Structures are given as C-alpha cells and as structure tokens.
Amino acid sequence: MKRLRAWFLTPAYLVMASLFAAPMLIICAYSLLSRGPYGGVMRPWTLEAYTRVLNPLYGEIVWRSAWISGVATAACLVLGFPLALFISRATGRRALLLNLVMLPFWTSFLIRTYAWMFLLRDTGLINTVLQALHLIGAPLPLLFNDGAVILGLVYGYLPFMVLPLYATLEKQDPSLVEAAQDLGASPWVALWTVVVPLARPGMFAGAILVFIPCLGSYLTPDLLGGGKTVMIGNLVQNQFTTARDWPFGSALSLLVMALVLVFLRVAARRQETML
Amino acid sequence: MNTVLALEALTKHYPTQRAVDGVSLCIQKGEFFSLLGPSGCGKTTTLRLVAGFETPTSGNILLGGQSVVDLPPHQRDVSTVFQSYALFPHLTVEKNVAFGLERRRPGLSRAEIARRVKGVLELVQLTGKEKRLPQQLSGGERQRVALARSLVLQPKVLLLDEPLSALDPKLRKQMRDELKKLQRSVAITFLFITHDEEEALSLSDRMAVMNRGLIEQLGTPRELYSQPATRFVAEFLGGVNWLGGTAIRPERMRISAAEPEGVRCFRATVTGATFLGNSVQIATRLDNGSPCVVETTAAVDVFRPGDAVHVWWNPGDEMPLKDDGGQGAA
Numbered sequence: 185m186k187r188l189r190a191w192f193l194t195p196a197y198l199v200m201a202s203l204f205a206a207p208m209l210i211i212c213a214y215s216l217l218s219r220g221p222y223g224g225v226m227r228p229w230t231l232e233a234y235t236r237v238l239n240p241l242y243g244e245i246v247w248r249s250a251w252i253s254g255v256a257t258a259a260c261l262v263l264g265f266p267l268a269l270f271i272s273r274a275t276g277r278r279a280l281l282l283n284l285v286m287l288p289f290w291t292s293f294l295i296r297t298y299a300w301m302f303l304l305r306d307t308g309l310i311n312t313v314l315q316a317l318h319l320i321g322a323p324l325p326l327l328f329n330d331g332a333v334i335l336g337l338v339y340g341y342l343p344f345m346v347l348p349l350y351a352t353l354e355k356q357d358p359s360l361v362e363a364a365q366d367l368g369a370s371p372w373v374a375l376w377t378v379v380v381p382l383a384r385p386g387m388f389a390g391a392i393l394v395f396i397p398c399l400g401s402y403l404t405p406d407l408l409g410g411g412k413t414v415m416i417g418n419l420v421q422n423q424f425t426t427a428r429d430w431p432f433g434s435a436l437s438l439l440v441m442a443l444v445l446v447f448l449r450v451a452a453r454r455q456e457t458m459l
Numbered sequence: 460m461n462t463v464l465a466l467e468a469l470t471k472h473y474p475t476q477r478a479v480d481g482v483s484l485c486i487q488k489g490e491f492f493s494l495l496g497p498s499g500c501g502k503t504t505t506l507r508l509v510a511g512f513e514t515p516t517s518g519n520i521l522l523g524g525q526s527v528v529d530l531p532p533h534q535r536d537v538s539t540v541f542q543s544y545a546l547f548p549h550l551t552v553e554k555n556v557a558f559g560l561e562r563r564r565p566g567l568s569r570a571e572i573a574r575r576v577k578g579v580l581e582l583v584q585l586t587g588k589e590k591r592l593p594q595q596l597s598g599g600e601r602q603r604v605a606l607a608r609s610l611v612l613q614p615k616v617l618l619l620d621e622p623l624s625a626l627d628p629k630l631r632k633q634m635r636d637e638l639k640k641l642q643r644s645v646a647i648t649f650l651f652i653t654h655d656e657e658e659a660l661s662l663s664d665r666m667a668v669m670n671r672g673l674i675e676q677l678g679t680p681r682e683l684y685s686q687p688a689t690r691f692v693a694e695f696l697g698g699v700n701w702l703g704g705t706a707i708r709p710e711r712m713r714i715s716a717a718e719p720e721g722v723r724c725f726r727a728t729v730t731g732a733t734f735l736g737n738s739v740q741i742a743t744r745l746d747n748g749s750p751c752v753v754e755t756t757a758a759v760d761v762f763r764p765g766d767a768v769h770v771w772w773n774p775g776d777e778m779p780l781k782d783d784g785g786q787g788a789a
Contacts, residue, residue: 357543357545359541359543359545360545360547362510362512362532362539362541362545363539363541363545363546363547364547364558365511365512365531365532365533366510366532366533366537366538366539366609367533367538367558367559367562367563367608367609367612368533368559368562368563368612369533369558369562370531370533371531373533373562377558378547381549382548382549
C-alpha cells in the first residue's frame with residue numbers, strides 16, 4: 185500500500201523537482217553571481233545584485249507595480265461583487281452565467297490583449313466611432329498609459345474575483361437576508377450588514393487571486409502600457425534581454441516572490457482573525 | 460373586537476400548486492394561535508405571506524386594522540422566528556438581539572438599546588452569553604437567541620415557523636413549556652406554525668388545522684380534539700378508528716380476549732403492540748380487514764401478535780363524525 189502510494193506520487197515529485205525546485209535554485213544561484221559580458225553569469229560570488237535592488241529607482245517601480253495591482257484588485261472587487269451576487273441569486277441560470285464568466289479563457293490572453301489594443305489605439309474602434317459622431321475632435325489618449333494597463337488587468341483577472349465571491353455568496357443561507365429584513369433592514373441595509381460582511385472570505389480569496397498575478401504581470405503593461413508603464417515584470421524581462429544583467433534580473437524575481445509571500449502571510453493572518 | 464391580525468380570503472397560487480387557497484381567520488390580541496398541518500399544507504406559506512416574504516395572489520392581510528399587503532417585510536410590525544433560526548453568524552448574541560432595535564427603533568439611545576437587550580436576554584435565560592457567536596451556542600441556546608431577537612421588538616404578532624423542530628425531543632418538550640410561559644409573561648400575540656399536533660394542542664389558546672391550502676377547522680384545542688369537524692382533523696389530531704361507520708378514539712377503545720357482554724363488539728386479531736411506558740398501544744386488524752388501534756393504560760391481559768381478541772367501546776364514547784373519506788372538506 186505504502187509502496188503503491190510512493191509510485192503514484194513519483195511523477196508529481198519529479199515534475200515539481202525539475203520544473204519548480206531546480207529552477208528556483210538556479211535563480212537563487214544566479215542572483216548571487218556576477219554578470220557575464222554577453223548575458224549569462226560568471227564568478228565571483230557577490231551580493232551586488234541585491235544592493236542594486238535597494239536603489240530608490242527600483243523601489244519606485246516596485247511601489248508603482250503594487251499601486252497598479254491594488255487599483256486593479258479594487259476595481260475587480262467593485263465590478264465582481266454585484267456580478268457574483270447576481271449569479272448566485274439567478275436560480276436555474278447559474279451554470280450558464282458562470283460559463284459566460286469563464287468564456288474568455290477559451291482564447292489566448294495574448295490575443296485578447298491585442299484585441300484591446302485595436303479597440304483603444306488612436307485609429308481604433310472607440311476613437312474612430314467617437315470622431316465619426318463628432319463627439320471628439322482629436323483621438324483620446326486611451327492606449328499606452330496607466331489607465332490602459334489597469335483596464336487590461338481588470339479585464340484579464342475579473343473572473344478570478346468573481347468565482348471565489350460566487351462560491352461564498354452561493355453558500356449563504358437566504359433566510360439570513362430575510363431575517364435582516366424581518367428585523368427592519370431595508371434590502372440595501374441587509375446587503376451591507378449581512379451579505380457583504382459574510383462574503384469577506386470570498387473577497388479575500390478573490391483579492392489574493394487577482395493581486396498576485398497583477399503584481400507579476402508582464403504582458404499587459406508591455407502591450408497596453410507601451411513600455412512606458414514599467415512594472416516589475418517588465419523590469420525583470422528587461423534584465424534578461426536588453427540589459428543582459430541576469431544576476432540583477434534573478435534578484436528582482438526573488439524580490440517579487442518575497443513580496444508575494446509577505447502579502448500572503450498578512451492576508452492569512454487577517455483571515456484567521458476574521459473567522 | 461381586539462383583533463390584531465386578520466387574514467381575508469388569502470390565496471397564494473404557484474404555477475403548479477395552490478399553496479394557500481382562501482384562508483380567512485382572525486387572531487386576537489395576546490393570543491397563542493397555532494396553524495397545524497402536514498408538510499405542504501400551506502401553513503408555512505401563510506406565515507411567509509404575513510411576514511411579507513411572499514406576495515399574495517389575492518386576499519388581504521390586516522395588521523392592527525391596516526392592510527399590510529403592499530408593505531415590504533421591513534415595514535411590517537411583525538417578527539419571525541425562523542425554523543433554522545437564521546442567526547447572523549458574524550454577530551455576537553448581543554448584536555444579533557440589538558440588530559432589530561437599531562433599525563426598527565432609530566430613536567433609541569445606545570444605553571436604552573443595551574438595557575433592553577440585557578432585559579430580554581435575562582428573560583430567555585442567556586445572561587452571560589452576550590459575547591458569544593452563534594456557532595459557540597447549543598441548539599437550545601440558539602433557539603433562545605432567535606426568540607430574544609424577535610421578542611425585544613415587541614411586535615404586534617410574533618411569527619414562529621416550526622421553531623422547536625430542530626431540537627432533540629427532550630429539549631423540545633422543555634422549550635415548549637418555556638415558550639408558553641414566555642408568551643404569557645410578555646403578552647405578545649404568537650402565530651405558531653407546526654406539524655406536531657402535541658405542540659399545537661398543548662400550547663395554543665386557539666388553533667386551526669390546515670390541509671391542502673385550506674383551513675379544515677378552527678377552534679380551541681379541546682374543541683378540535685373532542686369535536687373534529689372532518690375525518691382529516693380527527694386523524695391528524697390523535698388518530699381515529701372506524702368501526703361499522705362509527706368513529707372512536709384509540710384511547711376510548713376497550714380490548715379483551717373474552718367476549719364482553721351487553722355491548723356491540725368486533726372480533727379482531729392483534730398485529731402488534733407498542734409499550735409507551737404509561738400506556739400500551741395495541742394494533743389490531745378487524746375481521747373485515749380494516750385496522751384498529753387500541754390505546755389502554757390498564758391492559759389486564761398481555762396480548763401477542765396473532766391473538767384473537769374482541770374490541771368494543773362504551774356507549775357515548777363515539778365521536779360525532781361522518782366518514783367523509785379522509786380527504787377533508789376540500
């Protein structure tokens with residue numbers, strides 16, 4: 185029995201060791217080495233990459249990434265909550281509506297992000313239509329700015345907010361809302377005093393699922409930010425390509441991971457005290 | 460008249476079902492009124508119509524003389540004790556109880572709310588549990604919080620939806636007695652929904668038996684038990700035996716091995732016996748095949764399945780009831 189178990193677990197162990205643990209160790213090692221002249225790494229061992237991470241210039245990029253991710257997470261929450269509530273109350277149509285939420289996953293994220301570029305650019309659909317209707321004279325600057333990046337992140341990660349919210353809302357005993365109304369709460373007050381507080385675990389789970397990938401996002405700021413809105417992901421990518429500074433890129437990657445871990449710890453602590 | 464709640468030809472029709480099909484009744488101030496019936500008879504729908512969670516198809520609901528049909532639940536001066544209690548899991552006992560006061564009586568000061576919450580928690584014997592969360596309480600304690608939460612509002616009518624059904628039998632009996640005492644001491648009108656005839660009979664000042672969306676009979680528990688208007692009421696309240704077109708309660712039946720003299724008797728075969736502590740319930744089958752239950756405190760003989768017996772009753776113990784087929788006055 186024990187043997188059999190070991191056999192079944194072996195493939196998973198192999199995958200985790202070769203595709204997760206080993207690359208992690210490699211990145212750790214890289215971050216402690218010196219940069220090679222044409223990329224790559226060479227000896228001697230040094231902590232130089234980490235001292236550069238502390239440079240205020242990079243601190244600003246980290247702060248900016250956290251800020252953009254935070255705004256995107258908040259926007260996902262504000263948009264996702266009513267949607268999740270609506271789906272959880274739509275008896276009989278829930279499966280259909282949930283499938284619609286997940287429908288975008290059928291197409292590659294890259295293609296969908298390009299689609300946004302075609303909508304937002306100066307000669308894109310939105311600007312063309314607005315100009316044709318003579319509502320605006322010159323094209324609106326919709327693309328290649330923070331707003332476009334946040335829009336892209338919200339668009340991309342909204343389902344990750346909706347699904348955990350739906351899961352908690354769907355489990356809520358509908359008689360609790362009735363009880364609140366019975367005790368004198370209008371539907372609006374019942375929403376704020378009963379439904380929202382009880383959905384907090386789902387809000388937390390959703391916020392974590394949105395914030396973390398946003399923080400490490402690379403594609404969205406690259407395409408919709410036009411390289412102007414630099415987030416940590418772009419900075420890391422830059423180190424491995426143009427800048428050819430692999431040790432610094434590795435150190436930055438580990439910094440993102442450390443930030444995420446700290447965020448998760450704080451979130452877990454908050455959630456414990458909440459329940 | 461001191462009518463506090465009046466239902467006038469109240470109906471609620473669903474696409475596939477007539478849940479409530481023309482219910483009219485008046486409940487007096489301070490009365491303990493029960494709606495009794497099997498599941499699906501429309502009693503819970505009636506309660507939800509009064510609370511405002513359902514909109515009637517037709518008919519009227521008068522609360523203190525005013526129609527409340529068009530009012531949303533939060534503007535009706537009634538309060539519900541839910542079958543599942545529906546306590547707010549994120550609020551302490553204290554805050555659960557204060558929830559209604561804070562919203563229904565916006566003029567009250569913090570101190571006054573705290574005083575009333577303390578008072579009602581004392582009344583339901585929950586002093587010392589103010590800071591607990593609902594999941595830290597036993598079933599009986601949750602039940603009391605649910606009661607306190609509604610009682611503290613002093614509603615015109617307190618609606619109770621099978622509030623005892625989630626408790627274990629022993630606790631249920633204890634809570635039943637407490638509920639009655641509580642209702643007397645607070646003098647609030649109770650509309651009590653139950654499928655348990657024992658609860659309805661022991662608690663109510665007056666009660667109505669419902670069946671298929673209609674009231675079969677309305678009256679005091681004693682009236683309904685001793686003079687059931689329909690076979691349905693008789694069978695639902697205590698059971699009934701039919702012998703040659705005559706209706707007799709099981710506890711009025713007599714049984715013996717030897718043939719009794721001077722009375723009309725029926726020959727039967729014992730099919731089973733249940734010992735209930737203070738009485739014995741003996742199931743028999745008459746020679747014509749119909750079942751007959753005898754409940755007796757003084758079983759002179761011990762009966763075993765298969766024994767041939769005689770069953771009879773003393774003249775005057777019959778019920779004045781016609782055999783209407785048991786479907787009720789539908």
